[in-house]
Amino acid sequence: MTPTPIVRFRNVTKRYGDTSAVDRMNFDVYPGEFLTLLGPSGCGKTTILRLIAGLDEADVGDIFIDGKRVNGLPPNRRDVNTVFQNYALFPHMSVAENVGFGLKMKGLPPSTITSRVGAALSMVKLDELARRRVRALSGGQQQRVAVARAIVNEPLVLLLDEPFSALDYKLRKQMQLELKRLHRRLGITFLFVTHDQNEAISMSDRIIVMNDGRIEQIGTPRQIYESPDNMFVAEFVGEINTLDGVVTAAEQTTLTARVEDAEFPMTNRRGFQPGQRVKVLLRPEDLFVSQLQDEAPGPHLTGTVEDQIYKGTTVDVFIRLASGTTVCATQFFNEDAEDISYRVNESVHVTWIRGWEVVLPDD
Amino acid sequence: MTDRSPFKTAVVAVVAFWILVFVLLPNLLVLAASVLARDEVRFIRPGFTLAHYRALMSTEILGIFVRSIAYAAGTTAICLAMGYPFAFLLARSSARKLLLMLVVIPFWTSSLVRTYALIIVLKANGLINTLLLETGLIQQPLPLLYSNTAVFIGLVYTLLPFMILPLYAAMEKFDPALMEAGYDLGASRLQVLRHILLPVTLPGIIAGATMVFLPALGLFYVPDLLGGARSMLLGNLIKNQFLAARNWPLGAAASMTLTLLMGLLLWAYFVSVRRYGDPREALTR
Secondary structure, three states: OOOOOEEEEEEEEEEOOEEEEEEEEEEOOOOOEEEEOOOOOOHHHHHHHHHHHHOOOOOEEEEOOEEOOOOOOOOOHOEEEOOOOOOOOOOOOOOHHHHHHHHHHHOOOOHHHHHHHHHHHHHHHOOOOOOHHHHHHOHHHHHHHHHHHHHHOOOEEEEEEEOOOOOOOOHHHHHHHHHHHHHHOOOEEEEEEEOOOOHHHHHHOOEEEEOOEEEEEEEHHHHHOOOOOOOOHHHHHOOOEEEEEEEEOOOOOEEEEEEEEEEEEEEOOOOOOOOOOEEEEEEHHHEEEEEEOOOOOOOOOOEEEEEEEEEOEEEEEEEEEEEHHHHHEEEEEEOOOOOOOOOOOOOOEEEEEOOOOOOEOOO | OOOHHHHHHHHHHHHHHHHHHHHHHHHHHHHHHHEEEEOOEEEEEOOOOOOOHHHHOHHHHHHHHHHHHHHHHHHOOOOHHHHHHHHHHHHHHOOOHHHHHHHHHHOOOOHHHHHHHHHHHHHHOOHHHHHHHHHOOOOOOOOOOOOHHHHHHHHHHHHHHHHHHHHHHHHHHOOOHHHHHHHHHOOOHHHHHHHHHHHOOOHHHHHHHHHHHHHHHHHHHHHHHHHHHHHHHHHHHHHHHHOOOOOOHHHHHHHHHHHHHHHHHHHHHHHHHHHOOOOOEEEEE
């Protein structure tokens, strides 16, 4: 039995001028989950947060929060809070005043405010800085204040609009971990917006991949990464190699497709028929490269090494196939292959484990 | 200062010289005049006295001080009430450039000329009365000119841009996301205004208020031209002491007191800037 959604979009459209930022969207957010809206900038993901927060109104459709239709309800009467992209901290207030603002607006007694602000600040490890002016803080500290200012109100849903986009790489990684921990501790539903697929994959329970105001795919990070529904998702989330193929034979669950000049057995997940043109998608880490003198690995592609890039724990090998297509294969250092370097222009075999490929119709 | 280029030295020297000779020195002369004795022929003669400052304490002159401050405060309040919402909308308007232009255009004409023009608008058979009579809204012309109302109209008209421009500067720097954050955290419109917009734009308010209040104390020609016989303000008092009554020391004492008053207000402004941040500095980052 699925739990009652805490946020529900039913056929929601929001237009700005002629363009639809959100186009007939339907989705549910479940209590306690960490749901990420992932998509390129301008795809409407921030608009969704604004619609939930009440900062924008839907043109069409219904939005429900905790079972109640909230269309037309002003933001100050919605039980959700936002962590804004640039934090939008109040520059004239101290850290503690910023965090206590929501409670003060609710008219809570000062003693309650003080203790709850203290608790929220210790949750984000800012106890020491309570009396500081927010402008005197570093980016990471400001980010924590913004989070504390929102969670102190114990919202039903915490909306996070690209909260880490202004932070450098290391701080970003650290804040991601901390936010994930905070989510576990609080049990509040997090609705997180990002254009960074790594961030989405490493943090989320579920991801909604968006493009042009529409949903491309909803699923767990694993589903999104390993079985993308369409080319957009496949290409947006992570690196992927795309090969053209034709189905030569098809059964219920298996098929054979010709890719380049070789026939490969594949898993038939979408009822492909013989003769159909397909795209065969392979993640770089799923490709295996072997040298010609090694034993030929069953069905395989042949190509020449164009380039290789050393990445510390892995090596990316770029291989030009006979058709001219270049594929990237990520090779891992391990006991069997301490030396995985290839010469440029060396001919190699490329293959993969059956079933690891994603086959999509070519349209 | 590490850069000691001749250009920089020259620029600083010119400005320093200017301030010294045309600002500081005259003020010192006025200060000196205010503590010297009055002379019928040569205006002042040596002899230290604080009598003129005591003379300022007369009920008549104190009354002028109080009335001037009240007029200036009233003008500031009206300008703020009109300018604040206007500046807010101006900063968010798509016709911002045009509207800003309209605010600045009056500066192209001398404010003295514009004050004369106001007479034509306000007098008994002037524009406003003619319009109201023609449309039948009134039977008798309104006694607009030579009244306190006319003085207020003149002061507000002349000084409104000085309120709008600093407010606009503050509003333009104001990050609208702060208001959204306020609503998001449960504040009503009134609470957002009170707890967020007003305090964050306070430096602009204080700058605007200073730029309206201080000139309003000294703009003698507006009450001269538009006010009745009894609407004498501080500026008129000073002007009269120097030109009509030929009592330079008293005029100088009144002038120094006015300068002191302005100094106090400027000090309050700087204190507030230190507390709430420079209005010119981005408030968001």
